[in-house]
Amino acid sequence: MDYIIPSILVSVTLFGLIKKVNVFEAFVTGAKDGIYTLFRIAPTMIGLIVAVGVFKSSGALDLICTFLQPVTDFLGFPKQLVPMALLRPVSGSGATAILTNVFKEYGADSFVGRCASVLSGSTETTFYAITMYYSSVGIKHIRHTMVAGLTADLTAMIFSVVTVSLFLS
Amino acid sequence: MLSYIFCAMIVLGFICAAFTGNMSDLSQNILDSAQESVTLLISMSGMLCMWSGFMQIAKESGLMQKLSKLFRPILKHLFKDIDENSDAYDYICMNISANLLGLGNAATPLGLNAMREMKKKSLSDTATDDMVVFVVMNTASIQLIPTMVATLRRSYGSKSPFDTIFCVWITSVIALAVGLFVAKVFCKIGSNKSPYNRQKAKVKPGRQVKPFIVTHKKRVKCFKNQIKQ
Structure with missing residues (x-):
């Protein structure tokens, strides 16, 4: 497990060296891109973290979780993940804001924290992707794209819990 | 969309705090x-920049092209109406390899190009089977290293932020497979709705469909003749 990240770094740099790429120059260009990405997401993240904070500290989040508890208990799904799972297909940064809240509350290495990480790493902002790709070429009838995309999200929700309980606990 | 979510969270939060008496917590929390x-x-x-840096090396050294060559034979089975040597197919393969490497900034323009090429072929405002498959692939996350999540876990004191990586791989592969399966099943059910199939159905062997413009001109001619008479 400890080998994954260092070996990726070594193979990427060595491959760049073999292909005669100016490795450090490329790294600096990419890192600059990273700063821009951070700059671009910063305002959204600040706004949403505050909104999630309001929602959480007022007790509204707990209220929703309790409200949905019968359903989640039936499925064996941790109720702390429900708000994130609901928001994930709609807003990526919103889900990230809730993810930070889960980490803060339960710890990044807890069962819930790990499930949340897997869920967030294995799904995309479905609505956003569909809107962007179809509207860019003027497609109006998207047929069964939404059904297929949301089924994939639902599968990811179930399997994030299944895989974490199988491999990491 | 986001505006509604944002407002709903704040307004509902306020109402809830007013009823439950959590207002002091709330006002403290806003500032915090x-x-x-x-x-x-x-x-x-720090970690975000480091990963973008290394992925840029991967991009400039042609690792993305290498990956996309690797995918060609596999993806051929998913896209049935696209020619393997077409531009659309190149863009699709590149988009998927960029996604795998986590190069979101590179993947989006490649994906938009792929859509444009596919649209050129169908010329309709209805999505083709291939477009559906392609968009579903983009709505499921296929990323080798979930850097963003690992970065967040790191900053919240995780001891090994990458220990979920296997679970992420398994989960995303299963989710993608299910998504594609659903897409394929629906394609089979409603195959007459795909504009590409409709075009194919119109063109019967031994008979050519005349373009609309020609018939229109002929109609105008007929009309003019009638007026003369």
Whole structure:
């Protein structure tokens, strides 16, 4: 497990060296891109973290979780993940804001924290992707794209819990 | 969309706090969370930049092209109406390899190009089977290294932020497979709705469909003749 990240770094740099790429120059260009990405997401993240904070500290989040508890208990799904799972297909940064809240509350290495990480790493902002790709070429009838995309999200929700309980606990 | 979610969270939060008497918590939390979000962003920046840097090396050294060559034979089975040597197919393969490497900034323009090429072929405002498959592939996350999540876990004190990586791979592969399966099943059910199939159905062997413009001109001619008479 400890080998994954260092070996990726070594193979990427060595491959760049073999292909005669100016490795450090490329790294600096990419890192600059990273700063821009951070700059671009910063305002959204600040706004949403505050909104999630309001929602959480007022007790509204707990209220929703309790409200949905019968359903989640039936499925064996941790109720702390429900708000994130609901928001994930709609807003990526919103889900990230809730993810930070889960980490803060339960710890990044807890069962819930790990499930949340897997869920967030294995799904995309479905609505956003569909809107962007179809509207860019003027497609109006998207047929069964939404059904297929949301089924994939639902599968990811179930399997994030299944895989974490199988491999990491 | 986001505006509604944002407003709903704040307004519902306020109402809820007013009823449950959590107002002092709430007012404290508003100030704290704004401050905390900036701390979080700063603590994330190092790892985010490092990964973007290494992925840029991968991009410039042609690792993306290598990956996309690797995918060609596999993806052929998913896209039935696309010619393997077409531009659309090149863009699709490149988009998927960029996604795998986590190069979101590179993947989006490639994906938009792929859509444009596919649209050129169908010329309709209805999505083709291939477009559906392609968009579903983009709505499921296929990423080798979930850097963003690992960065966040790191800043919240995780001892090994990458220990979920296997679970992420398994989960995303299963989710993608299910998504594609659903897409394929629906394609089979409603195959007459795909504009590409409709075009194919119109062109019967031994008979050519005349373009609309020609018939229109002929109609105009007929009309003029009638007026003369």
